[in-house]
Amino acid sequence: MRTALVIGTGLMGTSAALALVSRGVEVYLEDHDPSVARTAAALGAGSALPPEGQVDLVVVAVPPAHVAATLADAQRRGLARGYLDVASVKAGPRRDLQALGCDLSRYIGTHPMAGRERSGPLAGTADLFEGRPWVLTPTRETETEVLNLALELVALCRAVPVVMDADEHDRAVALVSHTPQLVSSMVAARLQHAEDTAVRLCGQGIRDVTRIAGSEPGMWMDILAANPGPVADVLAEVATDLTGAVEALRGLQSADGEKRRTGAAGIEDILLRGNAGRDRVPGKHGTAPKAYEVVAVLIGDQPGELARIFADAGAAGVNIEDVRIEHSTGQQAGRVQLMVEPAAAPGLTTALRDRGWSIRS
Template identity: 75%
Template structure:
């Protein structure tokens, strides 16, 4: 691939453009908002100038509702040899594209399974897709050249190609992406009118659950409007589980021993099923999830402190598998949780203590 046209310079479009440009592809940028194009271009994502002729691949990075019309327009004008979209919903855009008379041979629906709670070109980065799945939904009509161009794009972005049926993809993302967004927002909404004393007690748990609740509502309305059925089905099942859990919690207050035991059993079942489901989430590099030990370090809120911890861990020959930060309310301090292999716990603790770090006992 030598040339590409990226239509839509938000988070995903600009990130793809940055990755392609970094690997020598001439990228042309287009967006209905000129200021976003200028911002993306200033970041090094490509040029604002339109291509002089057909590019190798057009990447349509617009909301799901605009995908079909945009792809048809690309085909009508002959702007590219092949065209893909990167919307997070695949079935509806494909059906709308077909209804508009688009050429299915030259179009392939795709979805990079990567993102951030921030949106816009300033949130973009060339490494956004590194090691992440990138779903491709070819049909029997998809030209081999278009599929190969899409695979080349995925490789240039450092992602991992996954081939799926469009509707199967939509059911999958309803479970692993769209429903979690709504659940996170629902939990965060409980905080809106909560007592200030309660809010000040927020710790790592509530921050983990509500992180993606900071996402752009307008963007998510576009996404959910294109995939409402599968999301509603999952939420309906979740609602039934919630009803059972509420009943179990009520039974825990019962004086009757059997009712109390039934409530405890119901809660235990929810927690057990949660453990089983969490164990299926892929771990590092997409491998089976690993179980790590946690070393908690007390840290002050000063520049360079995190870098110093990582440097000290590296000097001890310990690889940090994951990291979490929990800030102390009302203080310029907090805790850094370092996740490491079990055999690395004692060497890491000894090295950190030797270098003056305070550790919290688990």
């Protein structure tokens, strides 16, 4: 691939363009708002001028509802040898393309499983896709040349290709992406009118659950409107669990011993199934998650503290597998949880104490 045209210069399009430019591809940028394309160009994502001739690949990075019309227009203009989109749903846009009479042999639907809570070209980064799954949904009509161009794009962005059927993909993202967004927003919505005394008690748990609730509503309206059926199916199952949890908790309130036992069993079942599901979420390097030991360290809110603790862990010969920061409300301090191999925890604890760090249990 020597040349590419990215249509749509928001987070995904700008990030793909930045990655391609860094790998030596000549990239052109187009957006329905020319000023946004110029912003992406100013960031080094390519040229906001139109290409002089046909490019190798057109990357359509627009909301799902606009994919078909944008691709159809690009094909009518004969802009490229191959065309793909990076929208978060796949089956609907393909049906729309068929209805518009597009050449599906020159097109492949794709979806990089990466993103941020921020949107727009200023949120773009060349390493957004590194190590992340990038779904490809070829059909029997897809020409080999187009599939190879898509695979080259994935490789240049240093992502990991995953081949799936379009409908299977949409059901999968409903479960692992779209429903979690809605559930996170629902939990966060409970805080909107909560008493200040309750909100002041917020800790790391509520921050973890509501992190993605800060995402751009307009972007998620586009996504959910394009995949409503599969998301509704998953939410219906969640609603069944919620109803069961309510009934179990009411049972725990009862003076009847049998109802309390039944309620306790119901809550325990949900918690155990949650453990089992969480254990299936891929961990480091895409493998099954490992049980790490946590070394908790009190850390001040001042420049250089994180760098110092990582340097001290490195000097002790310990690899930090993961890290989490728990902020202390109203205080200039927090707790850093360093996840390490169990055998390394005692040595790290001793080394950090010797270097003056306050270890917390």
